[in-house]
Amino acid sequence: MKSSSTGGVGRSWQSTATVSCSGKRIQKEMRELNLEAPPHSSAGPKGDNLYHWVATLIAPQGTPYQGGIFFLDIAFPVDYPFRPPQVLFKTRIFHCNVDSAGNVALDILKDGWSPALTISKLLLALTSLLSNPDPYKPLVPGIAHLYLEDKAKHNELAAEWTRRFAR
Amino acid sequence: MFRSNNYNVTARIFQRQIRTPAPGTSFHCARRFYENIVPSCTIYDAECPDHSFRKFTEDGQYLISFSRNHQDLIVYRPSWLTFSCKEEDCDGQDLPLKARKFESFFSQLYSVPLASSSELICKDFFLYIESNQFGLFATSTPQVHDAPAIGGAVHGVPSVEKITFHLLRLGDGVILDERVFRNDYVNLAHSMGVFLYDDLLAIVSLRYQKIHIIQIRDSGTLVDVRAIGEFCQEDDELFLNSSYQCTANGDRSRQHHVPVDHVGQSDNHNQPSPENSFLSGIKQRMLSFIFQGIWNEETDETLRMQHVKKKFYFHFQDYVDLIMWKVQLLDRHHLLIKFGSVDGGVSRNADNHPAFLAVYNMETTDIVAFYQNSVDELYLLFEQFCDHFHVTSKRSLYMNFISSHSNNIHVREQVRSNKNKATSLPQFVKKMLSSLPYCSQSQSPSPYFDQSLFRYDEKLISATERHRQCTDHPIKFISRQSNTLKFKIKPGPEVGTADGRVKKISSFLFHPFLPLALSIQQTWSLQPAVVNIHFRR
């Protein structure tokens, strides 16, 4: 952290130190992940850049996505943790909260973000999103409708997608 | 009197009459006759038309050549010099004048224009489908470098406006079918980008990173089987579109029922966006295979994350950036794909670039194995089962006799000694594995290249068809069994002229089973090539 030995409490310090501040926090999270890996998921920085991570979700058994391995891109903003990271699915998935560009609709990634959330919690939330899609706030309304109307067919399609695109 | 190791041809014939060879070696015994029947006579600078001769077909029926302007195909049938001699000592006589003519040995069948005005025939490309006597040729427009990477193309790969593959029936020269690739790039040099196995063709489109599997029907049509790249299964794209349709329909009819909380624009998301950032099908399979391998390697949960991080995530982008360089079919279902970085894809010398070899099952769309090209495990497999990599069609028997270190002890000894001499084992492994994936029909089946019959200098001549620098020395073929010189291939009498400084490249075309060979010396200038005919008199 850069020190500004002025009397200006906090303000100048904040702007010069955000990069290293977020960097430190990301490093801490990395270490934390080492020790307490959430089940079914893992994440790590892509190469040397600490702000670009890749995460892997192993779809839990019992969901229609089982057997699938989903890769996600996570981009941390410079003023992390005050802004949420951006998550993008790199693997196709038939899910009402993931659109055809890979964007995820998760409340904690938008308005519900809090600086107390960590990557580990984010991965948990994503895994639970796989197990429990939220059809009431869908990104793909068509899939949400299918989920509500004919869940069997939805699951069948999801499994087929997993078999074709996420194995 | 007639010992089995008698090297005389007469003795051998007698042996053949009275003895059956050991079981399974009848072919080998038959091939030993080649030690006696060698193309020892050379006609220098035969008068031949100014074509660039490509190769003999594997069944010896045709000699393929292209016109100098790279637009026509001329096919010859190899025959034999026939003449009669009325003198008493026929052997001592000089050959008649007509022996100097190319036409005495070859008769032209036809000449077909393949390329249109803007195109050129790719001289290096030729694949022969033996079962139906079809030939596959390629014509292309000039290369365009620095082509923009649009439409899913990979940056850094040049583009060719139009590549056409022509399927010809060689008997009469009728063009049966064509396959056109636009704004694409296929590595046509030495047929590197196309692999033929039986009736299946695997064409690698470097620019769009797709493997096109095409079947050649008996009727002569080219049929698309699948295109592996973005999608693995043939109907993946269809399925995706139908899914989108289905969900879009559902959406439109029920939009007023369920309150939709749009975080983005929902309308667009029902259509597959053209520039989506998803991993391509083959990449996804590859990454998930690598990930699972690394994940399962480390059983201790606490260390697992670190392990995965170090080995996988750190290199993730590198893995994603890999492109397919070359492909070969291992059998009707399995592909051997070589992955490498973009820079090494087009260049031939890719030693410094990391490369990976993956075995992919087309039917189950699974990656079965994934190795880096310096891995010992893969090298061991290659060393012991080389012939499984150098696959040939089952129907061609002679192709099984191409010497490799799996079927020939001499070659194996050579490889072993090279291995022991190698200063760095990983480098050696890399060098050996750089020949994978194999290029189909890249080796001549001529028995004179059989290492168990002859010993020759591999640097000067080898079964692999390649242009080499012309040497002044004759190339000697020494029989393995008797260690005597059987025949020589001399570059030509005019070697010592003032033009000696001019670099000449020479290429050798050996007939698959006749003791007939052509050696062609060319200079870079437009002088006509010098063709020498070597045959058995």
Next chain:
Amino acid sequence: MAGQSPEKMEGSMFSPRFRSAAEMAGWDEETLLLVVEDTPDRQIKHKRRTDLQFKTPPLSNSRRKRRVQRRSPASIPATVLDLDVVDECPQKGSEKKKKEKEKSPSSCKKKEDSAAILCMDKLREELSCAICLDICFEPSTTPCGHSFCKKCLRSAADKCGKRCPKCRQLISNGRSCTVNTVLWNTIQLLFPKEVEARKLSGSVDSQEPKGKSLATRNRNQSVCPSNDDLGTELESSARRRSNQNLRNRGIRPSGILTRRVNEDARNRVQRRELLAVQDEDAALAVRLQREEYMEAFRPSDERQPPPPPQQRNSSTHLARANLRAIASRAMNMRVRGRQN
């Protein structure tokens, strides 16, 4: 005043006298709850002088105190402070200290260590700021009871809306970024190294003249001498040092002291020597003071170079420092009382 109040197991640790003294000092029951349960020096507790450890009662009403309960910096035997019996105390105190000194090298040391480390991990987790994932630096507590570094909380409020990052409850008053002194002191006691590192790496000077307690804290920090880790460092010498330091501070007339004036503080320590004699009513204070002076001279070399103001200290030291502050306040009141 019975010692066994039902809600606290530690009730027996409080001697009646202490409780009365505490009442005099104006503490309520709650503050007395700040007793650590699992200090290994429990054997000593059976003595008349009970071990206890508590923090300065905050002037603000933070519920943080309860949190602090749980932390157990394994052996921080508090010195006895029995303000009523000031005459006897010095001797008892010294006796006690000797006893404690004897005891500490005993077997409980090993237990201390392992238990200490375990507790330390839990404590670290508890006292970490959920925003920067570090130990809370100048923690500030939200109305809903969650604490974060003051800076982190402010940034979060600026950028993410005025909601508590942990529970999303509205933080009503945007400018209430007061530091939770008890928590802060606790943290400084427990993790002096981290705090020091954080300060070194450019923490901002906090210049909120908030009153005595803050000033006391500053003063205390500025004289924190040692850098040793908690848990293993509860040597009586450290304790003594802290006692002395605290004594010094306590005697100083209350005023605002900025952290920059470390040199002043040091000077004052030396001057205190001369002034010590003036406080004769606080007999204990005098005695402790003397001890402190000796301590002050010992590590004075280390303190010569300008700031870092602290970290030679163990948590005990800080605890002592706080204790001293309380004592000094009490004494000042007495002095004034007598003077009046």
